[in-house]
Amino acid sequence: MSLRLQVCQSNVSNYYIQEDILKNTRLLENIFSMVTLRAMEYILSFILVPYLLRVLGPAQYGAIAFMQGIIGYFSLCINYGFPLIAPRDIAQAKESDIPRLFSAYFWAMVLLWLLVSVVFFAGYQLLLLVYPVTLDLPLFFAVYTSVIGLVIFPIWYFQGIQQMRYITILNLSGRMVTMLLLFLLVRSPDDYVMAAFLMSCTPLFAGILSWKVIRDICPGILLKPVWKDMQATYREGWQIFVSSLAVNLYTTSDIVILGVLTNDTIVGYYSGADKLIGCIKQAVSAVNAAVYPYISKVMQESIERGLHFLKKQLMVYTVLGVLGGAVLYLLCPWGIPWLLGEKYIPSVGPLQVMAFVPLVVAMSNVMGYETMLPLGMEKIYSKVLITASIFNLIIICPLISWKGAEGTALAMLCTETMVTVIMAVVLWKKRILLR
Template structure:
């Protein structure tokens, strides 16, 4: 089949259309709120990185990053698939407060159960694995990140499309952590103190967010049943597997690298990755704000969902390309200014990872905005699992010889695999964005 080409005129017309339509929708208001949260979650750490790498040094910064890499696995375990499954469920039921209340209570209960299991696993592994035992105090201090994430109801406010207040709270608490780091962390020996600030701040943010959720949404404490918890776990199972697969080539790279090399190498890689992923975080609010709308569109009209998907692909792809190009052009200046002369090896790492924003922008639209809303959770999971296995295999092969550069190459190849596979799959099941008929392109969403 021959698909219609996209002319420059049509490209800019669609780009203007998505911006114009978006400004009149609730998506843009939620996106603005999510940008506040994203600033807290990504840009605040980015501001801290130049200070921390100089105070802690490559080895100290690498040790913290290694511990965070393992904690990221536990955070993923406790987050499960609720950020997608619960958001999707609440977005459909948001007019029924009783249903929202029941869903929220059971998701919190499930997260509480997983938090207890996660802590037990942490204690056991610190005793059994010497490499983890060496950073036990960092791990214990950072476990507050897991507990805070379990409490913080981002999924609830996303589903309700009410993000402003909770975003401001999150931003305020993260800025307090930033101030604490600058005031208290002064030498390499303060690594545990830094970890404690991160963990404690996250726990406080989670508690505050939960209280605000009850107050703003009129939630009530009620009976939680084992069947309800099981239902919540069952709903998020496939999405959890997909996120676990993603973590094999995102959240846990520092941990994998630390198991195969040393803390200094972890420091070189992690510093570059944090900067790239912080810049990549500029795209996340658009994606997160659009996801509930895509869930509704997919249930109402395949054609409308594909129209909006094509527009999103143009917008996200353009933004991702701009970020990638900016990193490639300015990599030497970025490393010199933000990291300093001790982190020379991070330049090559950042050059390799610079392609991630463009690739992830595309795969996010294809996967999160199309595959999941259309119920293709299982295939989505299989694709990400394949990418995760590919990343681990490549890491084991490449990092012993090429260290931080080998890990960066493994991550890049895994992201290429994800984007290409999703694109081909959607074409195969007739959900291709390329084949959207021209007569629908001016349809208002």
């Protein structure tokens, strides 16, 4: 072998080594950014949520949670399948194509926001002619603010360019402002509308700030809407939207069904437990959000290397999830009265039932979100979630009638477990990940 050939091979080898180091460094930075965000959100929630639960009481906090469930349908339709599809497309795109993709997804979301809002308000007016529906309109519009924030804060863009630190900075900035205002302005149960409004303002503040950052990163990124490009985003996101709709039927809808079948106080007991579980699930989703664009790109280059990474991640999740779930189950009878007050003791049961939900969700996210989607298995992913949502609809009402808030928690645990088991069986049969 000639000296020139050896030097050439050495340079190529060094190039790939440096490229891998750069990718891993960026991945670690993104994971650190997202975990830092979730950790800070957890700390702030640890301070704020108990304060709001104590000041507002189970009934008023339950009313907010119920309205957030209704607004969740707006978010579902507006998000479509974009939070999963857009980061992947942007991560895999050439730099010159990013403005076109960004504009297509952004304007597609704006159009969905306008359509959903018009349909809802027109439908509500028609319903009033037939049946006198009682809807707390001030509370509704207070929570509706979060929908505007959802549209104008393109988190999916920062995920796609793998710059999650901006999400961290912007989210925390918005959260700090709203948290300060909540402590200053919310002093009694009568302030529940103000509390709902300020809680919904975080994405709005973050979204406004994000456009300054976006202009600095990529000036002129927002182009005029092109219907053909928007149509393409709708086609590509359809399967994921169906999956998201299925997931919504056993997450957001459960709390709405609980409110319809019981009352705001019981919703408040369930929400107290659900908020604490949500803090843990946010930490898991932070890692998933950072890994997803990275693993999508790695899968393009080497499926074997991507699966090797995911197996390690699954192992870490399993160990931490088992330990964390056991600790949460044992400590919550003492922790709930200390954090939320004696009036929230009925939240202990639902929290114990959901203690291992973060573990189950973490495992299903690795197998579905991080494995099936990058491998183009959207249809299978969608079918699994649709099956689970049908199962949830079958069990949720009997379980609520039997155990109320604990029944809702049990329905959540059973449904999430079913999702994980089915995904594991599918990947096992296809000799992916679990072999």
